[in-house]
Amino acid sequence: MITTQQQPCVTVDLVLLTLKNDELLASLVKRDHEPLAGVWTLPGGRVHPDEDQDALGAAVRILKAKAGLTSPYLEQLHTFSGAHRDPRGWSVSIVHYALVPYASVQERGNDRLWWVPVEECRSLPFDHLSILRLAVARVRSKTLYSSLPVHLMPKTFSLSELQRVYEVLLRAPLDKRTFRRRIEELDVVERVPGLLQKDGAHRPAQQYRLKPFRAHALATADSNLALRA
Amino acid sequence: MITTQQQPCVTVDLVLLTLKNDELLASLVKRDHEPLAGVWTLPGGRVHPDEDQDALGAAVRILKAKAGLTSPYLEQLHTFSGAHRDPRGWSVSIVHYALVPYASVQERGNDRLWWVPVEECRSLPFDHLSILRLAVARVRSKTLYSSLPVHLMPKTFSLSELQRVYEVLLRAPLDKRTFRRRIEELDVVERVPGLLQKDGAHRPAQQYRLKPFRAHALATADSNLALRA
DNA sequence: TTAATAGTGTCTGTCAGACACTATGTG
DNA sequence: CACATAGTGTCTGACAGACACTATTAA
Numbered sequence: 001m002i003t004t005q006q007q008p009c010v011t012v013d014l015v016l017l018t019l020k021n022d023e024l025l026a027s028l029v030k031r032d033h034e035p036l037a038g039v040w041t042l043p044g045g046r047v048h049p050d051e052d053q054d055a056l057g058a059a060v061r062i063l064k065a066k067a068g069l070t071s072p073y074l075e076q077l078h079t080f081s082g083a084h085r086d087p088r089g090w091s092v093s094i095v096h097y098a099l100v101p102y103a104s105v106q107e108r109g110n111d112r113l114w115w116v117p118v119e120e121c122r123s124l125p126f127d128h129l130s131i132l133r134l135a136v137a138r139v140r141s142k143t144l145y146s147s148l149p150v151h152l153m154p155k156t157f158s159l160s161e162l163q164r165v166y167e168v169l170l171r172a173p174l175d176k177r178t179f180r181r182r183i184e185e186l187d188v189v190e191r192v193p194g195l196l197q198k199d200g201a202h203r204p205a206q207q208y209r210l211k212p213f214r215a216h217a218l219a220t221a222d223s224n225l226a227l228r229a
Numbered sequence: 230m231i232t233t234q235q236q237p238c239v240t241v242d243l244v245l246l247t248l249k250n251d252e253l254l255a256s257l258v259k260r261d262h263e264p265l266a267g268v269w270t271l272p273g274g275r276v277h278p279d280e281d282q283d284a285l286g287a288a289v290r291i292l293k294a295k296a297g298l299t300s301p302y303l304e305q306l307h308t309f310s311g312a313h314r315d316p317r318g319w320s321v322s323i324v325h326y327a328l329v330p331y332a333s334v335q336e337r338g339n340d341r342l343w344w345v346p347v348e349e350c351r352s353l354p355f356d357h358l359s360i361l362r363l364a365v366a367r368v369r370s371k372t373l374y375s376s377l378p379v380h381l382m383p384k385t386f387s388l389s390e391l392q393r394v395y396e397v398l399l400r401a402p403l404d405k406r407t408f409r410r411r412i413e414e415l416d417v418v419e420r421v422p423g424l425l426q427k428d429g430a431h432r433p434a435q436q437y438r439l440k441p442f443r444a445h446a447l448a449t450a451d452s453n454l455a456l457r458a
Numbered sequence: 459t460t461a462a463t464a465g466t467g468t469c470t471g472t473c474a475g476a477c478a479c480t481a482t483g484t485g
Numbered sequence: 486c487a488c489a490t491a492g493t494g495t496c497t498g499a500c501a502g503a504c505a506c507t508a509t510t511a512a
Contacts, residue, residue, distance in 0.1 A: 007236045007239065007278075008236075008239050010237050010239060047237060049235055049236075049237055049312065049318070053311055054310045054312070054314075055311070076307060076308065078305065079308040080283075081276075081283045081284040082286075083282060084282075089278070090276075090278035092239055092276075092321065094308050094310065159464085175503065175504085176464090176465080177465090177466080177501090177503080180465080180466090182501095196510095198510070198511090199463095200510080200511070201462060201463085201512060202463035202509075202510055203464045203465080203508060203510050204463090204509070205463080388491085389490075389491070389492095404474085404477085405491090406476080406492090407475055409492080409493090410474080411474095425483090427483070427484085429483080429489070430484035430487095430488065430489060431484070431489040432483045432484095432490055432492080433483060433490090434491055434492090435492085
């Protein structure tokens with residue numbers, strides 16, 4: 001493989017995010033090849049032209065292989081490239097980010113995944129720290145004006161729980177009335193008829209779920225365009 | 230690994246946009262190689278690992294080579310990839326978009342560039358029409374909340390001219406007072422001291438220019454994050 | 459009853475839109 | 486002067502934030 005050097009190596013890396021105990025977590029895997037075998041990095045892998053339709057397809061495949069997840073919210077983030085990001089030479093990483101409910105992470109308990117609070121990630125190999133930071137920034141930014149965080153929720157949830165998730169992502173308290181008005185306008189969740197959550201000495205909460213047609217949003221491009229147009 | 234063929238071809242394509250006579254124009258070039266030699270497409274080319282630092286560097290090089298332009302607003306748009314977008318096989322295009330003042334297009338008059346009103350682009354080879362549409366949508370979207378369109382303006386301009394550009398991009402009339410309040414808040418342009426534009430039987434207009442530190446914005450990532458944080 | 463959280467009614471300050479007004483040039 | 490465009494003052498309706506209030510459960 002002397003000429004492979006001429007053509008850049010094309011990979012897909014993933015930033016897999018979930019929320020547990022009011023903390024945003026990212027998943028890392030242990031590298032099994034050199035260079036840096038045994039070091040924790042973002043999950044990723046080469047594109048397989050023979051089996052992947054496109055980069056999104058590769059992301060789906062890698063997500064399935066490394067995390068056992070099949071249909072979370074998945075969107076292209078940015079493409080990182082250059083001569084110096086990987087010691088093996090000029091490389092391209094088409095980075096995608098995914099949001100997963102912590103419940104589905106637990107279901108498919110996967111020892112090879114390590115979930116780290118994003119705030120505690122201070123160093124990662126290659127350019128993976130910048131990648132992680134960009135993904136987190138993107139999610140926080142979209143949280144300001146979209147319903148993106150619903151993809152971090154379990155199948156059903158209360159509006160108070162959803163508000164808590166927004167507050168964690170935005171690192172600021174939100175007003176209950178304002179929050180509920182916004183969510184209603186966004187029109188992405190619906191009441192689960194008759195389902196209440198009783199969990200303590202207080203009024204039970206109406207349960208909500210993602211509206212069906214939004215449930216498997218695989219955004220291939222800037223889906224926020226529609227929101228503001 | 231027998232597999233140089235297996236490695237996808239990595240290219241950078243450009244959506245070069247300018248504004249002339251109240252119309253948004255995109256630039257096309259005539260392909261000089263097969264397949265589709267002689268057909269008009271978006272400018273682009275392979276990444277040159279030996280001379281390009283990264284994809285942005287390749288974009289800058291291609292922009293210089295094909296359009297003679299050196300420092301317009303340039304930003305990564307999206308990466309298009311897959312087995313079916315190019316007959317030669319699995320390919321990756323890291324698409325960037327650039328905004329250029331029509332004045333600088335004229336200076337470096339380049340016969341090989343054809344400027345087409347984006348509304349009139351009804352078909353392009355490969356997936357270039359989707360690419361063009363996404364770029365235009367991105368620019369229009371950012372116009373709603375950012376100062377992006379200033380990069381389409383000549384060195385100095387009046388606020389009325391800038392408003393006209395916003396109106397063309399948004400395809401809607403804007404209120405003068407509201408527009409000027411917004412531009413002032415964005416804090417990206419400054420008065421050119423004492424410079425007035427006299428062009429008719431009416432009060433002359435104060436000239437403005439980009440604030441210096443923003444003049445050469447080469448965004449490597451989502452620069453709109455900062456705007457909304 | 460109290461405590462705790464769910465959910466609603468409603469006031470108010472802010473601000474975008476609307477638009478009338480003034481300013482300043484040419485002919 | 487008339488006319489055209491530049492630029493400003495200011496009113497107002499809509500709405501986000503604030504917060505008090507009611508609702509409903511367990512203990």
